[in-house]
Amino acid sequence: MPYINIKVTDEGVTAEQKKALIRGTTELMVKVLNKTPNTTFVVIDEVNTDNWxxxxxxVTEIRGK
Amino acid sequence: MPYINIKVTDEGVTAEQKKALIRGTTELMVKVLNKTPNTTFVVIDEVNTDNWxxxxxxVTEIRGK
Amino acid sequence: MPYINIKVTDEGVTAEQKKALIRGTTELMVKVLNKTPNTTFVVIDEVNTDNWxxxxxxVTEIRGK
Amino acid sequence: MPYINIKVTDEGVTAEQKKALIRGTTELMVKVLNKTPNTTFVVIDEVNTDNWxxxxxxVTEIRGK
Amino acid sequence: MPYINIKVTDEGVTAEQKKALIRGTTELMVKVLNKTPNTTFVVIDEVNTDNWxxxxxxVTEIRGK
Amino acid sequence: MPYINIKVTDEGVTAEQKKALIRGTTELMVKVLNKTPNTTFVVIDEVNTDNWxxxxxxVTEIRGK
Structure with a gap:
């Protein structure tokens, strides 16, 4: 039943990293809260650095320094 | 006053389907909660299948099987 | 796979209305997008009228007029 | 049309502060983006310090130091 | 600690306007709630007018009239 | 910079479990994305089982069976 939303800046998150985030977050729900993986949603939002x-x-300005 | 956010994977949701989701959701708020359509927001987020x-x-991996 | 979040003010939404919102929203996802009910989440947030x-x-001020 | 969600810890935000947040945020949308106040939503979520x-x-642990 | 999410339609929000929204929102948190700017997040989501x-x-239909 | 929102049903999540979720999620951001813990927010929302x-x-109905 958990729904987990991960918002990060769109600074080159790779497919492998996304898989690791999904696996790790799901594993955490299973271990800590005994949740069912097949009804655990993980949604990753990548946000433009102008928009954060x-x-x-x-973040665009901060990175530019 | 309601704000409804619909998150789905970006697997080809057509303009017609988006209209149907907006109409149907708004109609539901009107019928069930007697809300005012002109202050009922429906926002659809389409999420990349790598990110869900x-x-x-x-979902990309699941679809690939 | 859809995740639908319905935010409304906490002005006495009944259990029956919540059931109707959940059924209606799920039915909409099935009919319009052919989604699977058992992996369709509907989450209703009830927001204090001071906070909207x-x-x-x-909304508290608006209602008070 | 804007929808603004403000999440803060539930550390005693007063009704007056909520009014100021709603007015200030709405005014910002009007001044910067020329948006219409009557279709600008501001929703404040107060989160328990155990949950942030x-x-x-x-935050509960941090405050306790 | 505040997290503020601003959702607007993707109708040409400029970099300057985004900066103004980030500054103004952060300033509001500092003035009204005495929050720390370095732990105040502002995230702007730009939503396609088909999706709102x-x-x-x-909104696409409304704009087309 | 990451903001992670964990939504679960309000079925007795303990303070210890909340700490474990916060630590585990933050650790995941550090290990996978090399993010800075002091600007990594984790917010847990506990949702009534009538509302999910x-x-x-x-969920109330499902649990009642």
Missing amino acids: GIGYEQ | GIGYEQ | GIGYEQ | GIGYEQ | GIGYEQ | GIGYEQ
Whole structure:
């Protein structure tokens, strides 16, 4: 039943990393909460660095320094 | 006032299907909760199949079997 | 695979209405997108009217007029 | 049309502060994006400090130091 | 600690406007709730007008009138 | 920078389990994506079983069988 949404900046997350995030998050739900993998959703959102702000600035600006 | 977010995999949802989802969801809010259509938001997010995991696997992997 | 999140104000949504929202939304995913009911999640969030704003005002304020 | 969701810890956000957040956010959408206030939603979620983690710890743990 | 998610239609939001939204939202959290800018996240989601519905219609349809 | 939202039903998630979810998720971001723990947010939402539907039914109904 868990639904897990992972939001990260779109800075080159590879297919392998996505698989690792999905496996790791699902495994955590199984181990900690005894949830069923087949009804555990993991959704990864990749956000443009122009669209993510922290400390008043866009990540694009922060990366540019 | 309702805000409804529909997350589905980006597996070819057509414009007509999106219209049907928006109409159907709005109609449901009107019929069940007597909400006002003009302040009922429906937002559809289409998620890459690499980015959606279920049962430890990416939907891309599941579809590939 | 769909995940649908319905956000409404916490103005007395009954158990029957919640069942109707869950059934209706799931049915819509099946009919429009041919999705599988057993992997279709519907999550209803009920938001305090102090915490929902529209047109500069809290719903609490709007209701109070 | 904008939908803005503000998630903060439930550490005593007052009704006046909620009003200020709703007004300020709506005003920002109007000034920056020329949006219509009557179709601008602001939803505030207050999250228990046990349920918010940063730097490996719950906010409850951080506050307790 | 705040996490603010701004969802708007993808109708040409400029880099400057995104900066203004990030600055303004962060400033609001600092002024109203005394939050720390370096742990205040602002994430902007730009949604295709086909994927946003209001009053039974897609924004694409509404704009086309 | 990651923001992770974990939605589960409110079926007695203990403080210890919440700590384990926060630690495990943060550790996953560090190991897989080399992210900074102090700017990694984990937010856990506990949803009433009346408010979570799967396969046309509320979790409350499913649990009652």
